[in-house]
Amino acid sequence: MPTVLERLNHALHHALETDPRVHLLGEDILDPYGGAFKVTRGLSTDFPDRVHTTPISEAAIVGVANGMALRGLRPVAEIMFGDFVTLAADQLVNHAAKFRWMYNDNVRVPLVVRTPMGGRRGYGPTHSQSLEKFFLGVPGLKVVAPNTLGDPADLLAAAIAADDPVLFIEHKLLYTRPLLEAGVGDLRDMQIETAGGPYPAHLLRFTPHSHLTIATYGYNFELARQAALDLLYEHEIFAEIVLFSQLSPFNIDPLLESVQRTGRLLTVDEGTLSLGWGAEVISRIVERSNDLSRYYVSRVAALDLPIANSKALEDEILPSQEKITEAAIELYHEEGASHQSSR
């Protein structure tokens, strides 16, 4: 199977080939280097007039892309490391995300900002973060994260074709991962249901009678999937996974349906724990319930610390398969397990 990187590169190539309005902007994206993570490799060779290498100017990269989007083009901007997206926050929050609504739908902003997030490569405090939490809930801004289950090329193609701005979060560790194949390997014993529009949510389960639900997105699905297999084969706990592609705004229904069956929800993401993605997900589940005592919830996320350079410390700070497994076992044994089995 192709890797996530190959699929993203393919989507960009296809977009440039089929739509003359598509332009790429970013730092160090020209061949032969082809971008820090090689997502843009080959593109400047094939489309030299529409692949623009930029100075180190994140605010201006996204600002220029904004202006291009307002005036008939379809720019795709790359921010080399997601940590640097804070430098472009004004452009995303106060410009791109606002223009359409603020101007009473007079304009559209078909902008895509792609950026790699995530740790575990030993890059330390300013090149390892998952900062997407700061951009969740910004009105007018869609936040999308690919994974190994849906085709990342489809997600990126949809984002480029969309008439409104999309922040596209690519976890660094996904790039070299091959796409999964239904019925094969890790997915051999899992049933998969996919729901939703261009950025769907996926439900993966071994049985209709799961003990708990794990909600996650992006690379952390890799960890959650391994944890689910471990929980099944080592602990006889059936965990089902709801995997989101669209983080904001988002539809809670696919997860709600799952949690209503299992009664137990574990959220897994790589942003810092406090006031993060998991908190919003759990809030939405709870506010849709008329019996709060039905649900047991828990979160696995990064510790509320910068991400250390030392692997020994970084491993402690970030989520891992072991932490997910441990949290799931704990959640499974929460008081009230009887009402699980009574069903």
Place this chain on the structure above:
Amino acid sequence: MLDNQSLYKTMLRIRRFEERALAEFSTGKLFGTTHAYIGQEADAAGIFAAADPGDVVFSNHRCHGHFIAYGGDPYRLAAELMGKATGLVGGRGGSQHIQWRNFYSNGIQGGIVPVAAGMALAEKVQNTGKVALVFTGDGTLGEGVFYESLNIASLWKLPVVFVVENNRYAQTTPVELALSGSICGRFAAFDIPAWERDTTDVLEVRAAAAEAVGYARAQTGPVGLILRTYRFAAHSKGDDVRAPSEIAAFKDKDPLTVHAPRLGDDERARIEAEVAAEIEEAFTRAASDPFPMMKDEK
């Protein structure tokens, strides 16, 4: 080319609009805040007399003068200031956030500058022959993204006109406390040609703007247009800490006073009457318009 009467009328329409807008705060028809262009009218009137009607414009928090000189309807602007459904953007944007045809404004200092550069890039690659004009002030020069934008515009030869209206104050902070070096030198550092004028004479502004805009269009590249001016009104409503004597000393540089002798008394009286009627009509009509309703949002 606009004649002297038209230039005078444009400036007077801005002046009377802004005076009326400030007055309507006490009637309760306007709420929130506004940033009046009073004193700077020669800049907008001169620049839009030199630009093409199809050019793309990104303006700032002090955008009413630019909008009216661009050819915008004072009634639609008045309705927007009042938060009415008939406003330029249905009451969603208000004074600082308007959009009409190729005119855009936003209330964030600096952020509009790369956006305008990107607009210029889009016009360039689509071969429209349009230039982008972006309005900044001395205060904007404190924002780092301004320089990122000059750099990219120069590297990529983007047809953008960076207008700097130096009205000597960033809100209340005098330029001496906020700006080192020279404004012209900032453009020179990026090899961007710049026209600098210390004038409130609309004819001089128009002449400089014609050269600058013409250069940007002909060369498909960026230019600076630095206009030293003076704002008579407060930054917004009641936040003026300047000495009244300082403001009074600039009164003989009032762009209307400077330009007025080029018109006959009768012409001026006729224009004054026309403008008064137009502004009255704009605000009266806007005041009777309905407020917007929330739409169903996806």
